[in-house]
Amino acid sequence: xxxxxxxxxxxxxxxxxxxxxxxxxxxxxxxxxxxxxxxxxxxxxxxxxxxxxxxxxxxxxxxxxxxxxxxxxxxxxxxxxxxxxxxxxxxxxxxxxxxxxxxxxxxxxxxxxxxxxxxxxxxxxxxxxxxxxxxxxxxxxxxxxxxxxxxxxxxxxxxxxxxxxxxxxxxxxxxxxxxxxxxxxxxxxxxxxxxxxxxxxxxxxxxxxxxxxxxxxxxxxxxxxxxxxxxxxxxxxxxxxxxxxxxxxxxxxxxxxxxxxxxxxxxxxxxxxxxxxxxxxxxxxxxxxxxxxxxxxxxxxxxxxxxxxxxxxxxxxxxxxxxxxxxxxx
Numbered sequence: 144x145x146x147x148x149x150x151x152x153x154x155x156x157x158x159x160x161x162x163x164x165x166x167x168x169x170x171x172x173x174x175x176x177x178x179x180x181x182x183x184x185x186x187x188x189x190x191x192x193x194x195x196x197x198x199x200x201x202x203x204x205x206x207x208x209x210x211x212x213x214x215x216x217x218x219x220x221x222x223x224x225x226x227x228x229x230x231x232x233x234x235x236x237x238x239x240x241x242x243x244x245x246x247x248x249x250x251x252x253x254x255x256x257x258x259x260x261x262x263x264x265x266x267x268x269x270x271x272x273x274x275x276x277x278x279x280x281x282x283x284x285x286x287x288x289x290x291x292x293x294x295x296x297x298x299x300x301x302x303x304x305x306x307x308x309x310x311x312x313x314x315x316x317x318x319x320x321x322x323x324x325x326x327x328x329x330x331x332x333x334x335x336x337x338x339x340x341x342x343x344x345x346x347x348x349x350x351x352x353x354x355x356x357x358x359x360x361x362x363x364x365x366x367x368x369x370x371x372x373x374x375x376x377x378x379x380x381x382x383x384x385x386x387x388x389x390x391x392x393x394x395x396x397x398x399x400x401x402x403x404x405x406x407x408x409x410x411x412x413x414x415x416x417x418x419x420x421x422x423x424x425x426x427x428x429x430x431x432x433x434x435x436x437x438x439x440x441x442x443x444x445x446x447x448x449x450x451x452x453x454x455x456x457x458x459x460x461x462x463x464x465x466x467x468x469x470x471x472x473x
Contacts, residue, residue, distance in 0.1 A: 147294040150178035150309045151233075151280050151366075154299045155272035157188045158220060160418045162300035165227045171303040172295060173231055178309070179291075180228050181283065182235040182299070183275035185268075186220055234283050235276065238432040248380065258340070258389050266391035269359070270379045277372040285374070296362040304414040311364065317405045319415035332414055339396045340388035341344040349401050357392040357407070361415060365406075371403040379404070431439040436462075 152173055173180060224235055245264035252263055273296060282289055293309035312318060322334040336356030344351045379394050387397050399405045428434055429443045435458065438444060448455040 147177070149289065149308060150293045151180045151291040152175040152176075152180045153276035153280060153294060154180060154182040154184070154278045155296070155298070156184050156269055156298055158184065159188055159300035160225060160420060160422070162223065162227050163422075163424065164300055164302045164418050166304040167208045167304070168297075168299075169231065171305060172297070172307045172426065174304040176293070176309045178231075178233045178295065179233040179283075181233055181276055181280045183279050184220070184230070184237065184272050184299075185237055186237040188220060198386075209389075226306070234279055236279050238271075238275065240268070240271070245271070245403065246370065249383070252383060252389070256386070256389055261389070263383065263389045266394070267357075267376070267379065269391060270376050270394075274372055274375040277369065281373075284439055286327040291366045294364050294366055296364075296369075296372075298417075299324065300418055301360060301415050302418050303418075305412055307361070307413050312363055312365055313367050314365045315405060316364070316408050317399050318367065318408045318410055320361055320415060321409040321411045322414075323358070323360065324416040325426075330426070330428070330431050334411075337390070337392045339393040340390060342387050342397070344392070345383060349397075351387070351393060351397055351401060355396070355407075356409075357396045359391045359395050360417070361413065371399060371405075403423055 154167075156292075161278050172178065185262045193359065220237055220434040221235075224232060242264060246262070247273065249264045257263070276296070277294075280291065280294070293312050295307060295309065319336070322332055323338060324333045325331065326333060327368055338353070339351050339355050339357050341351060378398050382394055382397055389392055400407060424428075428437065429441065434441060435444055435447065435455075439459070
């Protein structure tokens with residue numbers, strides 16, 4: 144008979160909206176795997192809103208990246224941790240490093256190398272928290288004299304909408320979701336991830352290809368495979384000196400896939416999204432713009448029309464024109 148696998152969930156970084164998302168984590172990640180939770184992060188939090196996705200220009204390029212402007216605020220992290228995760232929380236550790244500490248670590252980076260106006264200290268702190276969560280779990284393993292079979296690495300501020308199963312996870316692979324979030328207009332799942340950026344090191348014979356999607360928000364690996372997280376931070380700082388493009392996805396891909404030779408497995412069955420501080424608890428069809436095409440006479444749609452009559456004159460005019468063309472001209 145096959146033994147039950149031991150699963151650890153490593154939570155890293157700011158708690159943020161964890162009090163809202165915890166139910167989905169427990170239901171779809173922890174309970175389905177009978178998993179233990181470990182948390183490593185700062186003794187404060189921040190409160191990013193929807194705008195922290197970035198402000199784009201009319202062509203879709205990132206014009207302003209506000210991620211570095213979500214200031215840290217003290218908010219009783221230890222009490223909150225114990226309250227929301229309860230007896231699922233095997234161990235946790237809070238650190239007292241501030242953003243200035245990570246700024247100092249990355250002071251060697253020329254600002255002309257920044258991409259998307261994002262200060263690399265922001266994601267260096269993320270890698271520090273990732274590695275810290277892994278080390279915390281390792282300490283627990285040594286004390287308890289056993290090893291976890293599967294490691295799930297993720298953030299506290301995510302909502303999961305289907306089971307993230309730890310079954311059939313193979314050594315030498317990193318499993319990640321096939322997309323993140325949902326279209327705000329239609330509610331359809333977003334398929335596709337942030338792309339890693341091309342890089343070639345001619346002396347080392349290493350490269351990062353273009354056109355490959357990767358993810359730093361949800362990673363699933365075997366316990367043996369996850370050993371490559373031990374030296375994550377020092378490795379990332381070295382990659383930055385080697386001019387690997389400064390995005391968290393590219394640096395993590397370079398570490399896991401290029402240098403540790405892991406294969407990537409994309410999982411369609413893991414829908415999830417980041418939950419911001421100004422997100423509401425539930426989203427239903429009347430909150431979406433597609434409602435305009437479902438029920439034109441619904442009070443919500445009629446209210447939209449009254450607020451933006453010119454916009455809807457053209458919108459429904461185009462719909463009537465397409466209907467006319469389809470009926471009489473084709």
